[in-house]
Amino acid sequence: xxxxxxxxxxxxxxxxxxxxxxxxxxxxxxxxxxxxxxxxxxxxxxxxxxxxxxxxxxxxxxxxxxxxxxxxxxxxxxxxxxxxxxxxxxxxxxxxxxxxxxxxxxxxxxxxxxxxxxxxxxxxxxxxxxxxxxxxxxxxxxxxxxxxxxxxxxxxxxxxxxxxxxxxxxxxxxxxxxxxxxxxxxxxxxxxxxxxxxxxxxxxxxxxxxxxxxxxxxxxxxxxxxxxxxxxxxxxxxxxxxxxxxxx
Amino acid sequence: xxxxxxxxxxxxxxxxxxxxxxxxxxxxxxxxxxxxxxxxxxxxxxxxxxxxxxxxxxxxxxxxxxxxxxxxxxxxxxxxxxxxxxxxxxxxxxxxxxxxxxxxxxxxxxxxxxxxxxxxxxxxxxxxxxxxxxxxxxxxxxxxxxxxxxxxxxxxxxxxxxxxxxxxxxxxxxxxxxxxxxxxxxxxxxxxxxxxxxxxxxxxxxxxxxxxxxxxxxxxxxxxxxxxxxxxxxxxxxxxxxxxxxxxxxxxxxxxxxxxxxxxxxxxxxxxxxxxxx
Numbered sequence: 001x002x003x004x005x006x007x008x009x010x011x012x013x014x015x016x017x018x019x020x021x022x023x024x025x026x027x028x029x030x031x032x033x034x035x036x037x038x039x040x041x042x043x044x045x046x047x048x049x050x051x052x053x054x055x056x057x058x059x060x061x062x063x064x065x066x067x068x069x070x071x072x073x074x075x076x077x078x079x080x081x082x083x084x085x086x087x088x089x090x091x092x093x094x095x096x097x098x099x100x101x102x103x104x105x106x107x108x109x110x111x112x113x114x115x116x117x118x119x120x121x122x123x124x125x126x127x128x129x130x131x132x133x134x135x136x137x138x139x140x141x142x143x144x145x146x147x148x149x150x151x152x153x154x155x156x157x158x159x160x161x162x163x164x165x166x167x168x169x170x171x172x173x174x175x176x177x178x179x180x181x182x183x184x185x186x187x188x189x190x191x192x193x194x195x196x197x198x199x200x201x202x203x204x205x206x207x208x209x210x211x212x213x214x215x216x217x218x219x220x221x222x223x224x225x226x227x228x229x230x231x232x233x234x235x236x237x238x239x240x241x242x243x244x245x246x247x248x
Numbered sequence: 249x250x251x252x253x254x255x256x257x258x259x260x261x262x263x264x265x266x267x268x269x270x271x272x273x274x275x276x277x278x279x280x281x282x283x284x285x286x287x288x289x290x291x292x293x294x295x296x297x298x299x300x301x302x303x304x305x306x307x308x309x310x311x312x313x314x315x316x317x318x319x320x321x322x323x324x325x326x327x328x329x330x331x332x333x334x335x336x337x338x339x340x341x342x343x344x345x346x347x348x349x350x351x352x353x354x355x356x357x358x359x360x361x362x363x364x365x366x367x368x369x370x371x372x373x374x375x376x377x378x379x380x381x382x383x384x385x386x387x388x389x390x391x392x393x394x395x396x397x398x399x400x401x402x403x404x405x406x407x408x409x410x411x412x413x414x415x416x417x418x419x420x421x422x423x424x425x426x427x428x429x430x431x432x433x434x435x436x437x438x439x440x441x442x443x444x445x446x447x448x449x450x451x452x453x454x455x456x457x458x459x460x461x462x463x464x465x466x467x468x469x470x471x472x473x474x475x476x477x478x479x480x481x482x483x484x485x486x487x488x489x490x491x492x493x494x495x496x497x498x499x500x501x502x503x504x505x506x507x508x509x510x511x512x513x514x515x516x517x518x519x520x521x522x523x524x525x526x
Contacts, residue, residue, distance in 0.1 A: 011524070012524060013524055013525075013526055014521075014524055014525045014526065015526050016437065016525075016526075040525070077364055078364060078369065078370075079360065079361060079364050079523060080523050080524055081519075081520030081521060081523050081524060082520075083521075083524070094367075095364050095365060096365070097361065097365070101361060101362065101365045102362055102365025102366050104290075104293075106293070107293050111289060111293055114289055115286060115289055115290070115366075116366070118282055118285055118286045118289070119286065119366035119367050119368070120366070120367055121282070121367070124281075124282075124285070
């Protein structure tokens, strides 16, 4: 059974002091509070978060820029640690933070696919057939043999989404890019994406798109200044969120 | 349930133990093979635009060793072929040491996110990078073995049986130093540049291309207090370039143990907060 149990967790980033640090404390329209420490500027990205997710949960994260959505995703993926409180995770986590994370731009689509197979634990004897399958799925043709850095954004999204075929996860963590693919991305690739999301025991998804969140999430967590402002059904939280945004 | 007529024997117990031992080490072996395959593909890709490809690794080692052996040959006590093997055995390990220290200043900062997207934990990332280093070391080692077979086959003796413990020692040392260097660089960014400068000094202060016995005074002192010189001796002893010395193995083992303890403690107490420093 997959589970994420976050109790009263606070997470800060520590950024080395540079230039006139006094200006760093100026309040802005977005982002968490910045505290000047002895050696570092402390960005209090999440404060006293308590959240419990279990098998079957499909959670969307909403909030303004700098509200803590990405930090919460990174915390669940193990890329960040808590400064206080605790987090316990059961299950295999697969983070999909950004389109292109986890691939090497200097290498060809084929080489990236081979490497992905190896990293994801595909048996050695099955690698070549997986590579051909990904090539057929992404429909890149000859571009599959060229370095990824020569791809257009759309081509890259085709490759990355086709690579989702190799991902096996209990807990799937996705940040924004889910909607990055253009309309030309074929039906098979979109189906793969759906299949991956459906097969995951827990989905945590951050997005600014109400349509995407309504499609995939059954619960929303609204983050504001690093704190949870509201948790609830998608429609109810969005209604409140939109009202709040309108009043700003 | 024991079948009728079945009598447990020492043989079956032994086979059972071997089976369970194999089962317990198999996942690690499988992972090592997988990482080696990744290292091979990644290294091959780095040299994809060149005619010689991955062969540039042994060629550049041979060319540089040849130049060092030619320029710094200062003793008539050793014939040229023996001095070449002395330098080659030192330089092959030096490359590994240099990668372990100089190449570890920004692992967490630059590669953790890539690793997380590819099913690797923080510890797994450092292990994978160790395998990368071992892969390149293995290529250079094959050059050394070929050179020895060609120039001085009599060097191969029972000492070669010490290769597995030697490999274990340098792997632990490399892993430990790698994490410590990365941690210190995260906490004190200036140490990244300092490390790169220090590596140049360390190269000249280590008996890679000069004979320890032929130097006195400051160089001898440097060779004595410099941990690298003991690991260079270990490599040379394994390949019969230098006579076996129990003292060198004890010092090398002690340095490795001390580094492993320091790195283990550092990892335990820092693995969480280092991720949040940017």
